[in-house]
Each structure stands twice: as structure tokens, then as C-alpha cells.
Amino acid sequence: MCIWLPDWPIQQLTAARPELKGQAVVLHETQRGTERVVACSARAVALGVTVGMPLAEATALAGGWKAEGGRRKGEGSGFRVRGSGVRGQGSGFLHQRFPRADDYPPDPSAFRLPPSAFPLPPSAFPSDPLADRRALEALAEWSARFSPIVGLENSTAPESLLLDVTGLAHLFGGEASLAEKILGDFTRRGLTVRVAVADTIGAAWAMAHSAFSIQHSAFSTQHSAFSIQHSAFTLVPPGEVLPTLRPLPVAALRLPAETVELLRQLGIDCVGQLEALPRDELSSRFGPELLRRWDQAIGRLAEPVPMHGQPPQLEADCSLEHPTTRRETIEAVLKQLIGQITQMLLELGHGAMRLECRLDCISAGPARPEPVQLSVGLFRPTAAAGHLCSLVQMQLERLRLPGPLSGVHVAAAATAPLLEEQQELFFLGDGLSRRHDRYLAELVEHLSSRLGHRSVLRVCLLADAQPELAWRYDPLVENSRRRNSRKQLPAELPPRPLRLLRRPVVLSVTSLIPGGLSQFSRSENGTVPFPDDGIRSENGTVPFPDDGIRSEHGTVPFPDDGIRSENGTVPFPDDGIRSENGTVPFPDGEVVPLRLLSFQFCGRDQRIAQHWGPERIETGWWRNRIVGRDYYQVETTTGHRYWFFRRLRDGRWFMHGMFE
Amino acid sequence: MKEQCKDPIQVETLRREIARLEQSPARSRGRPISSGCDPLDRLLPEGGFRRAALAEWLSAGEGSGATTLALGAARQACRDGGALVVLDRHREFYPPAAVRLGIEPEELIVVQAGSQADADWALDQALRCRGVAAVLAWPERLDGRTFRRLQLAAEEGGGLGLLIRPLVSRGEPSWADVRLLVEPLPAEPLLSRKRRLRIHLLRCRGGAAGQSIDLEIDDETYSVHLAARLAHPAAHRRAAGA
Numbered sequence: 001m002c003i004w005l006p007d008w009p010i011q012q013l014t015a016a017r018p019e020l021k022g023q024a025v026v027l028h029e030t031q032r033g034t035e036r037v038v039a040c041s042a043r044a045v046a047l048g049v050t051v052g053m054p055l056a057e058a059t060a061l062a063g064g065w066k067a068e069g070g071r072r073k074g075e076g077s078g079f080r081v082r083g084s085g086v087r088g089q090g091s092g093f094l095h096q097r098f099p100r101a102d103d104y105p106p107d108p109s110a111f112r113l114p115p116s117a118f119p120l121p122p123s124a125f126p127s128d129p130l131a132d133r134r135a136l137e138a139l140a141e142w143s144a145r146f147s148p149i150v151g152l153e154n155s156t157a158p159e160s161l162l163l164d165v166t167g168l169a170h171l172f173g174g175e176a177s178l179a180e181k182i183l184g185d186f187t188r189r190g191l192t193v194r195v196a197v198a199d200t201i202g203a204a205w206a207m208a209h210s211a212f213s214i215q216h217s218a219f220s221t222q223h224s225a226f227s228i229q230h231s232a233f234t235l236v237p238p239g240e241v242l243p244t245l246r247p248l249p250v251a252a253l254r255l256p257a258e259t260v261e262l263l264r265q266l267g268i269d270c271v272g273q274l275e276a277l278p279r280d281e282l283s284s285r286f287g288p289e290l291l292r293r294w295d296q297a298i299g300r301l302a303e304p305v306p307m308h309g310q311p312p313q314l315e316a317d318c319s320l321e322h323p324t325t326r327r328e329t330i331e332a333v334l335k336q337l338i339g340q341i342t343q344m345l346l347e348l349g350h351g352a353m354r355l356e357c358r359l360d361c362i363s364a365g366p367a368r369p370e371p372v373q374l375s376v377g378l379f380r381p382t383a384a385a386g387h388l389c390s391l392v393q394m395q396l397e398r399l400r401l402p403g404p405l406s407g408v409h410v411a412a413a414a415t416a417p418l419l420e421e422q423q424e425l426f427f428l429g430d431g432l433s434r435r436h437d438r439y440l441a442e443l444v445e446h447l448s449s450r451l452g453h454r455s456v457l458r459v460c461l462l463a464d465a466q467p468e469l470a471w472r473y474d475p476l477v478e479n480s481r482r483r484n485s486r487k488q489l490p491a492e493l494p495p496r497p498l499r500l501l502r503r504p505v506v507l508s509v510t511s512l513i514p515g516g517l518s519q520f521s522r523s524e525n526g527t528v529p530f531p532d533d534g535i536r537s538e539n540g541t542v543p544f545p546d547d548g549i550r551s552e553h554g555t556v557p558f559p560d561d562g563i564r565s566e567n568g569t570v571p572f573p574d575d576g577i578r579s580e581n582g583t584v585p586f587p588d589g590e591v592v593p594l595r596l597l598s599f600q601f602c603g604r605d606q607r608i609a610q611h612w613g614p615e616r617i618e619t620g621w622w623r624n625r626i627v628g629r630d631y632y633q634v635e636t637t638t639g640h641r642y643w644f645f646r647r648l649r650d651g652r653w654f655m656h657g658m659f660e
Numbered sequence: 661m662k663e664q665c666k667d668p669i670q671v672e673t674l675r676r677e678i679a680r681l682e683q684s685p686a687r688s689r690g691r692p693i694s695s696g697c698d699p700l701d702r703l704l705p706e707g708g709f710r711r712a713a714l715a716e717w718l719s720a721g722e723g724s725g726a727t728t729l730a731l732g733a734a735r736q737a738c739r740d741g742g743a744l745v746v747l748d749r750h751r752e753f754y755p756p757a758a759v760r761l762g763i764e765p766e767e768l769i770v771v772q773a774g775s776q777a778d779a780d781w782a783l784d785q786a787l788r789c790r791g792v793a794a795v796l797a798w799p800e801r802l803d804g805r806t807f808r809r810l811q812l813a814a815e816e817g818g819g820l821g822l823l824i825r826p827l828v829s830r831g832e833p834s835w836a837d838v839r840l841l842v843e844p845l846p847a848e849p850l851l852s853r854k855r856r857l858r859i860h861l862l863r864c865r866g867g868a869a870g871q872s873i874d875l876e877i878d879d880e881t882y883s884v885h886l887a888a889r890l891a892h893p894a895a896h897r898r899a900a901g902a
Contacts, residue, residue, distance in 0.1 A: 436741050436742050436743070436790070436791035437791065438791070439789050439790045439791030439792075440742075440743055440769075440789065440791035440792065441791075442789070443745075443785060443786060443789040443791065443792065444769065446785055447771055447782055447785060447786075450778070450781070450782075451771065451772075451773055451774070451778055451782060454772075455771060455772045455773060455774070456769065456770075456771050457769070457770045457771070457772065458765070458768070458769060458770070459755040459759075459765045459768050459770060460765070461755070461756060461759060461765060467754075467756075470756045471754075471755045471756050473770060476769065495757075495760070495879045496754060496756055496757040496760060497723075497754060497757055498727045498728060498731070498753065498754055498757045498758065498761075499722075499727070499752045499753065499754060500752060500753075500754035500757075501752060502750075502751055502752060609846060609847045610847050612853065635847050635855075637846055638721070638844060638846060639724075639843075639844030639845045639846050639847060639855075639856060639857075640721055640722060640723040640724060640844050641723045641725070641844070641855065642722075642723050657754065658722045658723035659723050659725065659728070659855075660719070660722070660723060660724065660725065660726060660727035660728065660824075
């Protein structure tokens, strides 16, 4: 049995906010920088809004409708203003990916007016596929009253529930009364559904989706659910699947849009025509998906209802009678075990997110060596045995086993529903980018498998004033937080260097306080350095004794610089120091723009031609690591640009980056 | 005995034939990727960087501005979809600055390989991937074989490989489609924040090498313009080949 909830995202929203029922509602998401409509209610369709239309256009259309609707002038303009307000709100939520429908502030006008008294202006909401899915999962749980086996259809945006009703119909007095009961119960929940019962999931899905010539406007205009109560289910008698399917359009076979389009171009519109084509050629011309779906629909290929809920333990092991060190054997064993696991996964409609292998070895000595653990993380769920094997093999190649292998244990430690079309990993919209995503997912998994998942990273910008804390890297695999919570950077942020040294390097800089006679500079021994560069100390060496001394890595030579935070990001030893009364040591220090003349870096004197700054950064007090720095952007006489800062606590200069 | 070919038309035909043979079929696909700045596009024979190829940027010292320009090309490459992979072995790449230059954080993948061998392998893999629009890397040593392999990887993947290398590698053989030298120029006091660079086209497949242009980068907007050269008659003469 298949229960289809047409336009589930909209239905979900109107179920959560009844005042939107019968109104023009659009859901939008950002696709390649533009907000586009991804779903719209029947009312919105009637206004000319279509899926894929830019939100701005949709709003304009709705505004136009307002004017046509013959509302009183004053009211009409008032609504239009509100309409644009909603749009602004929508874009404000852009970076906050999953706002729930009930998070929205209640709309006062919705309470003032009865919902169907006259249409409200169109409401635009950001699309939230995850919440839609969760709501449908909740509905699946509720539907367990009809059948113990309930699942969601396999799709990025599921809209159908699949129920196994084999041998259950008599409990409800026949299939027809079961279907009627389901219809009635869903309708009472305020949901519009289409129900079909057939021998196979594929056929039931096809019938639910296309047995009625559904006009988009037929189901959600006002409360029309009751009017279709008696005709909204189809029963396909046993053994009648094939004749029933023949007249249906090919899209009823759950085919990808590209395949349907390709078939349409070839003049194949209905399933019957497809049947007449030579079977051998279908796969090579249209891909394996077509044959798979076709076989599933007519029952040639078994398709279990993908169970919703916790998947059972997925593991396989094998112990070797004759321990071996032969790579070929080990690989063959792993391949076999992975094959078993992927078979189990496929039956569940799941894919592995992490695969763990334990290799038990024996050694000549009495002590049993620690088993070797391999772990493969994935960017997206997969049940492809070959792909998993190649990822495991990549780690195996770099491994030295402590002794002959005696046993192997493989487990899918984390799984997720296998999606027909992969979720978009990056903010890209069209078919071309989906292909990109697939390739990228493979690349990310390969890189992560060999280099470790902490080496393949995505960027998340943070609103932190301290330059080295202004972003965070997140691993790309096994990371549930896919969406980037990008905070808007302040627009007036001064230029930042493309290369930021992991640890700032101590410099010696000659500088002046402009307008004052006193030279300001620093030198370790406290002597007064000379304001102009090129001057050597008496013995002809570099005037600043502390300068140029570097550790082997060319980084900071000072012993006190070894302090780092746990995540290894904060290298500054000065950050924890506070004055006696516990405040920032130089909070009241006024910003004195210094005139920089020259500096020494890597043992070379460099004259400074011009510089910009200072940009004072004082932050970190809530971390208990107070940072006070004056940053200068420096250009040398040769045109090279660097980023310096002067530590306010002690006036030391550091090189922090290069404008590469 | 040396045969003289007098027919200029025939010479031209042969020249075109050579140019055609020099280009592998993979390379001729698609329109070129703009470098993000018009003067540099005009310097390049096809009006931009070819897809499925490598572009080598020699940087004259630290803080020269070569990466800024390379990221401009990367941004253009990402416009048609696909990701930018940055191979940051030394962990000194600063993403906020790249975002300021117009790179979308969503399309940025940073790879931190531990060893040189891993870094080379990752570079090869990233170039080979068809979902990658551009790869930015700072390879340290590149022997001829590795370089050739990278070029083949780029041809397979179809993206643009941006390799930033120190000036000392100037003498080494290159499999890159284009080799540019980026050299900062001393500031002119009147130019305020604008940054001046000179770009030499050292090597270029299917085009005349040896030209150079002066550019100005505006720090605030990151727009790049052709710099007036009147102040440097010597440089002008040198550029003209005198």
C-alpha cells in the first residue's frame, strides 16, 4: 500500500499553522545565490507561481493578484507592505537553516481574520527538507496502527508512506474498508492523501500518484479533502499489476527526471510503450535505474518496505583457519565481508556512514597483539561494496600488520537512509551540480580515507575579532552539520592576509612616534635603537640582539611561546596575563599610530615604504586570554606586503601574515 | 640542402597545424576561464586560462600578491559549479581572507596533507576529480614526471590547477599551460592603498611569451586594473622587448 501526501512540505506547514490553509504559501530556498520557490500551495499556483521561480518574481505576482482582487485600495496597499515584510523575514532566516514553522511569530492579522474570509497575502517560508522528513517520520509512527511495517519512500524529499498490508486486510474487513479507514483517519488530521493498494510497492506508488488526474488545485483549495473522500483510493486486484500500469505515464515508475525527459523526447510516454522495447537495450540506453524500477513495479525484483526506525546491528566476521599475511587473501576476505554488509544495508534501504574493520592478528610470542582497527568515514551514505572496498584497501596499503591475520570483523558503525538522489552537499542547484557533488563526495572520501578525516575540511567563518580564531575547520566526512552557519562578516573588515603564520614570528621593528622627539622602539637590552635603518651597532652586528633568533622551524624562539589551547589554535602566551585588579592590562591605552621605518625578517633588513594602521584588536577577555594588539599592514620598498602587530602588553613586534 | 619555404600561406597553415597538434582534445573543450581581471585576460592567448590545464604562478618572494590573483581565477572557475580545493600543507592558508576575495565558503574544501608524498597524491586526486573547478596548491618540489602526471590529471578532471611556486623554480621544466611571474612593484605615494604588481608571461602554450603588464589591485574592492606605466620608462622599454 502506498499513501501519498501530495505537496507534503506545504501540507506539513498548513497542518502546523492552520491559518495558512487555503492561502498562497510558497517555500523557498537559495539555489546558486537566488532564492527560488521550491514548493507552493494551490492558491499560489492559481496566482501563476511555479516551482523554480525566483522568490522576488513570485512575490511580485502575488502583489499583482492583490491589485486584481478588487480589495479596497487602502487594505490592498497595506497588505503589500506586509508581503514584502515577510519576504525580508525569509531572507533573514537564510543563514539559520532550520527554522521550524512554529518558531515564526504569530501573525496578528491571521488571528484577526477568519482564515477563509478573504485571502491573506502570500506567505513565504524557507524550505526545510529535514523538518519535513521528520514530520513524515512521525506520521509513519502514527500509521503503525494500520500495519506493523511502515516506511518512507526512498527519496530526498519523501512524500509517501509505504505500508505492508499483506494478510492484514481481513482485520479491517477487506482492502477497501482498510483504505477507507486510512483515508478517513488522515483526513481527520487535516491531511490530503491518495491511497493505493497493489501487489508491489512500485505499482501502489504508481497508482497513488497517477490514478487520478490530479489537478494541482483540486486538493488544497479550501477544504476539499472531504469531497474526494470516496474516490481517493485505488485497489489493484492481485495479478492485475501489468495491465493497470500500461496506460500510466512513465514517470509513475519513480524514474529520475532526466530519464523521463529522455523517454519523452523519444516519444515514449506511457509504461505500455516501454514494455514493448527490447529489454536488453533499456539498461544501456537509459541506465540501470529504469530496469530496476520497472522490475520492482511488476514484481520481478523484490522490494521490501524500507523500515523506519533503528536498523539492526550490521556486522560480519570471518575467522581464518590458516592465519595468513598474504595481501590478496586478506583483501578477498574483506571484500566478501563488505559484500555481506552492503547486502544487508541494501535490504534496509540504508547506506553506511562509517565502516569499521577489526583485524585480529596472531604473533609468534605468547602475547596476542592488539587488533588493528581500520575506520572508513563517508561523506554520504553508501552501500556500494566496490567503493567501500577501495576505501578500506587504501588504508590497508599503508598498514603493517603485527603478524599473520587470524580473523576479520567488519561492522557498519553508522548508517543513514540511502537516498536515491544524494542530498546536496554544497549550495548548488541544477543537475550539473548534482553530478559535481557525486564526484566531490568520492574525492572527499578518498582523501579522508588516506589522509584522515581531520585533514579534509570545510570552512566555517566565526565572528571572532582575533584573527586566528575567525574561522573553524570542520571535517567533511561523518559530519552531520552539513550546512554552513555562516555569520556575516562585518563589511568594513580591513584587509586580511591570505597567509597567516601558525605562530607569529618575533620581529624587530624600528618605529617613531610621529610628532614627538622620543623614539619609540624596542630592543631586548633596553638600549635606544636608531630610528633610521641601516645603522649597525658598534661591533657591526645587527642592532637588535634578540632578533633573528629562530627555532629550527623558523618560528618563535621564545620559550614562553609553547603554550597553546587544547585545540592547538591559540599560540599566544601573553593572552592569560592580566593586571592586578583583574582587568585588561592596557585597556585605556590610546591608539598611537606609529611611523614604521624598517624591520628585520629572516635576517634581512627591509625598509618600509608605507604602512596602514594600526587596527587595534582587543579581545579574548571572556576566554581568559586577553589579547591586545595593534595590527599594521606594511609595504616594503620592494612592494611586498606583510601584516605585523605590536603586542600592547610589552610592545613586542610580531609578523603574523603575508598578503600573498 | 635546406629547402626554403617561400609561400607565406603555407607557413601559416603549418603554424596552425602545429598549434592544433599541440592542443590535446581534452583541452579544447569549453570556453576559457577568465582570470578575473581584463588586462591579464588580454595577455593570455585565449582570453583566459584554459580548462583542464595547469597554470603556474611564480611568486617573487613572500607577500607578492600571486595568490590573490590566482584566487581571482579560482573564483571565476567556480562560477560554473564545482568546488575549489585548497591544498594547504603548511596550514597557513587563511580562509577569512579568501572569503573576502569572493570565494564562497560552501564551495571551499581545504586539505591538509601531512607529508610531501601525501600532498602530491592529494593534488593529483583533486585535479582528477570532475567535481572540482579549481585546485590551489603550493607544491614545493615538482620533478618532471610528477608535473606531467599532474597535467594529465588536470586534463582528465577538467578543472584548473593553480600552482603557486617560488621564484627559484623558474629554471625547472614546466608542464603548465601558462607560467606567470608575479613581482610586486614599489609603491607610488600617490596610489595610496592600491597595490602594484607586474606580471610577466614567461611561458604560454599557443601564444607569445615574454610580455608583461603592470596591474593595480584595490585593497578595498579587490578590483584589478591596468597600471599606468609612464612613470617607469625603463620597464616599458623592457616590456616592449627593447
